[in-house]
Amino acid sequence: MKKLVLFIVALFFTNLVFAQKYVAKTGKVTFEASVPLFEDVFAQDDNNVAVINSDNGDFASVSVVKNFHFKTKLMEEHFNESYVETAKYPKATFKGKIVNFDKTKLSTSPQKYTVQGTLNFHGVDKAYTSQATIYAKDGKIYMTGGFVVKSADHKVTIPKMVSKKVAETVNIQYNYVLSKQ
Numbered sequence: 001m002k003k004l005v006l007f008i009v010a011l012f013f014t015n016l017v018f019a020q021k022y023v024a025k026t027g028k029v030t031f032e033a034s035v036p037l038f039e040d041v042f043a044q045d046d047n048n049v050a051v052i053n054s055d056n057g058d059f060a061s062v063s064v065v066k067n068f069h070f071k072t073k074l075m076e077e078h079f080n081e082s083y084v085e086t087a088k089y090p091k092a093t094f095k096g097k098i099v100n101f102d103k104t105k106l107s108t109s110p111q112k113y114t115v116q117g118t119l120n121f122h123g124v125d126k127a128y129t130s131q132a133t134i135y136a137k138d139g140k141i142y143m144t145g146g147f148v149v150k151s152a153d154h155k156v157t158i159p160k161m162v163s164k165k166v167a168e169t170v171n172i173q174y175n176y177v178l179s180k181q
Helices: 002-011 075-085 158-163
Strands: 021-032 042-054 058-064 091-098 111-121 124-137 141-149 169-181
Touching: 021 058, 021 141, 042 141, 042 169, 091 124, 111 141
Parallel strands: none
Antiparallel strands: 021 042, 021 169, 042 058, 058 091, 091 111, 111 124, 124 141, 141 169
């Protein structure tokens, strides 16, 4: 886990030397690719690391892909070995910016923000835009949001045998409580 935090900090080293940063070490990221009438395709990572540079809105997160856990071990095994090849692509990263972020305007009332950046998953970079709800309380920043990803955009191949049981689009949701570092 310490290596992940150091990796995130290194991503923004030049911007964060004197910047105010907020970090979540136990952020929650879920994905869901279920189709009606079949078993739920849902996984969750409770150890996602995220960093916000509160001076300029730069944002980054890292997931160790093996940290995504499913209801059934067999589904998790197929996910890791066959679909996303975690031995070859162990991490998923998102690096971007919270548009028009101004820490001084945060309050206990949730506000909508746009998050733009690049997701690297399965070795493929792709730009995404997400809507996030952000607010501050007790010296922490709370951030939730989500976006939709197509498996094919990240060269994840779903075998024909199960292709009718797994959605082509994946709903990603994230939830962070970030503390000042």
